[in-house]
Amino acid sequence: MRKILSTLAIAAAAPVLMAGYATAETANPFKCEPGEKYVMNVMVSGVEYWFPVYEMFKQAGQQFGCETAYTGTPEYDVNKQIASFDQALAQNPAGILVHPMNSDPFIEPINRAVDQGTAVVTFAADSPNSKRVSFITSDNLAEGTYAADAVAEAMGGKGEYAVLENPGQDNHDKRVAAFITRMEAKWPDMKLVGRAASNQDPTKAYQAVLSLIQANPELGAVFMPEANSAIGAAQASKENGSKVRVMLADVNANILDMIKAGEIFGSVNPNQGMQGYMGFMLLWLANHPDLIDPMNDTARSGKNGMAVPFVDNGFSIVTAENADDFYWDKYLKRRGTKGIEE
Structure with missing residues (x-):
């Protein structure tokens, strides 16, 4: 590399x-036609x-x-x-x-x-x-790995987590897989309790996280491989006392505002x-x-x-x-x- x-x-x-070094006889080749x-x-x-x-x-x-x-x-x-x-x-x-x-x-x-x-x-x-x-x-695998370590360390290495995903998108699939693999390998007391396809839709993410919280009252974190879903996920967490740490990849202005306000746990950004x-x-x-x-x-x-x-x-x-x-x-x-x- x-x-x-x-x-x-x-x-x-x-x-x-x-x-x-360019001269009349030697033109710079690093130029477009x-x-x-x-x-x-x-x-x-x-x-x-x-x-x-x-x-x-x-x-x-x-x-x-x-x-x-x-x-x-x-x-x-x-x-x-x-x-x-x-x-x-x-x-x-x-x-x-x-x-x-x-x-x-x-x-x-x-x-x-x-x-x-x-x-x-x-x-x-x-x-x-x-x-x-x-x-x-x-490195999507490194991103997912880092995100898992950050979440697990913040939760003391024990608790429940879920993931939102966009099946079929190569880089997102890799991030989610790396996140789960790292949890299973290094943090055995972290339990995966749910997966949902949000497909970069904040409304779907909001509804999915609400359902996950209702089914798993002890849910401590949710990871998603992109930024749009985090908007809805953070709103669902906020309505439930902000007990669910929202971890994601990528950023935008709304995400940055929410990170600064403490409504989103953090992000890995390429x-x-x-x-x-x-x-x-x-x-x-x-x-x-x-x-x-x-x-x-x-x-x-x-x-x-x-x-x-x-x-x-x-x-x-x-x-x-x-x-x-x-x-x-x-x-x-x-x-x-x-x-x-x-």
């Missing part, structure tokens, strides 16, 4: 280094999580002189996301950074894109059986900016494989020599002490941009 990140760091620095465009595609496109990803995707694109666009569907619907992916592909972009809602349904669209010459990198969630050239994410920045770098490199001549069989096999199977973008632990560093509006003001509108 260190070698991979070092290689990418060198590539990121290359435009600056090359600019100093006129009209070279890179697109980001997501589902539930209004979710705040995506915005910092695109902000840094866009920044990297600007540094390379490329065009970028933010695309997707507002619905939590894999078919509608695929339709939006196909619409983006119809513009013949140089590359697409995509968060595939579900792994297998995206195999054919991704393969079709690669076959027509559009590089594809997945982020946060993967489609590992597709022809995508790279995958960038935080480093979204690096997902976007390094996601662009991986796409750009995949679209320019002629820049390297590796000592391997890529030329013979026809594979992309710039392929990097996996990059870990890291994650942060969000508490009341550091929550102010994660507000999107403050970040946007600091950067002086219009976010996803650019």
Whole structure:
């Protein structure tokens, strides 16, 4: 991993280094051609999580002189996301950074894109059986593990907990599985008393947690792999005396406010900016494989020599002490941009 990140760091620095040595005879190769465009595609496109990803995707694109666009569907619907992916592909972009809602349904669209010459990198969630050239994410297993330890330690290693989930979404499934596995392995006195599918819907999460509390009066914690469900879960906990610790992954402004107010226990938040920045770098490199001549069989096999199977973008632990560093509006003001509108 260190070698991979070092290689990418060198590539990121290359435009600056090359600019100093460029001459009339030697042009800087780390620049886009006129009209070279890179697109980001997501589902539930209004979710705040995506915005910092695109902000840094866009920044990297600007540094390379490329065009970028933010695309997707507002619905939590894999078919509608695929339709939006196909619409983006119809513009013949140089590359697409995509968060595939579900792994297998995206195999054919991704393969079709690669076959027509559009590089594809997945982020946060993967489609590992597709022809995508790279995958960038935080360590979902580490996130789930950390969340379990934090909850169990706060409860003295003994009590009841439940989980909310979004079955079929790769990264969410991994977080939930890691959370439960860690509890079973390290905290045998922590008892799983319920699981419910909230599918990123605050109302479903609210109703699910109310039902879980009614069925399990001693419920001490609930974990969910994303932010939207936490809004409803925290409300249900508050109505029952805030005895249920709400632990989640990801943040948004409402979540941050609730963490600061003590209504949410805490969050593990992926480093979204690096997902976007390094996601662009991986796409750009995949679209320019002629820049390297590796000592391997890529030329013979026809594979992309710039392929990097996996990059870990890291994650942060969000508490009341550091929550102010994660507000999107403050970040946007600091950067002086219009976010996803650019």
